[in-house]
Amino acid sequence: MSWAYEAAKEISVPCAALWTASACGFMAYNHYKQLVEDGLVPLKDEAQLMDGYLNTVVDGVPGLCNGFQLRDFPSFIRTTDRDDIMLNFLIRESARLTLPDAVIINTFDDLEKPALDAMQAILPPVYTLGPLLLHVRRLVPAGSPLDVGVGSNLWKEQDGxxxxxxxxxxxxxxxxxxxxxxxxxxxxxxxxxxxxxxxxxxxxxxxxxxxxxxxxxxxxxxxxxxxxxxxxxxxxxxxxx
Missing domain, CATH: 3.40.50.2000 (Glycogen Phosphorylase B;)
Structure with missing residues (x-):
């Protein structure tokens, strides 16, 4: 949804991005481009999914622990296609998170401080506001018109x-x-x-x-x-x- 950054700039209004995933997730996505440049991604063939290649240690990922392996990255790197739509989408969107005036992220400092510090070093001001679901439970009275439930499930529930x-x-x-x-x-x-x-x-x-x-x-x-x-x-x- 980063097209909204240009729209805000065009009409001269402030723009804040809401990053709903984790800080660790962002720093991992932000490293996708480096993985491609280093030749680690995409995979050479599907055999690398099973032959131990994903145990390759990737040093120097800002905000993430030492010993971080390829298998620890979000799984969109597990493709043999350099033109994979999700791989390229996440490279693009993580890079464009530098464009808004501020970034609001669904986490809190005590949970992800190293990753948040790394985000602060490369992005506009980063504000933690999470977990958002607990805020909703605390602030929205039961039975109010706003109490419609919050969830990320895109599929119908199944009885039984x-x-x-x-x-x-x-x-x-x-x-x-x-x-x-x-x-x-x-x-x-x-x-x-x-x-x-x-x-x-x-x-x-x-x-x-x-x-x-x-x-x-x-x-x-x-x-x-x-x-x-x-x-x-x-x-x-x-x-x-």
Missing amino acids: LIEWLDSRPPRSVVYVNYGSITVMTNEQLLEFAWGLANNGYPFLWNVRPDLVKGDAAVLPPEFQAAIEGRVFSRRGARRRS
Whole structure:
């Protein structure tokens, strides 16, 4: 949404950016360009996802701990395509966070001080205001017109989940969720699926309709037989706005 920075400048009004992710996340995204310039990203081939390459230590990432590895970066670097839309979007948006007059971030100093100090060194004034969800709970009275709930879920809720969880022993269920953006091949999905089938634990699996690139997720009948009785699989449709 950084087009708003130019719009604010054009009409001569102050502009503050709201960064809703973490300070550590921003510093990692901001290092994507350096990873590309150093030849660490994109991956040479998909084999590097599994052969230990992601254990490569990346020194000198401002605000982040020593020993930070490629696997610790947000997963949009795990592509073999230099033109990957999310990789390039995040390189662009992190660089453009220098353009507003101030940056408001959903965190607090005691949680992420090293990363916040690193942000302060390269960005306009940075103001912490978080966790935002706790502010909403404290400031919005229950039952008021503003009390409509706050969440980032883009998908419809599925009935029966709580009842299914309540039927299981405490701390016995594995939760598997890929977020709202990640996509994978059907081969990668199958590898996840058999890993879940073979571990023996009950699991809650969130499978979006668009999770698999260019196709619907297809799981073989023998997988369904292997997990019978110990899975709650959530397949939803995107929420209508």
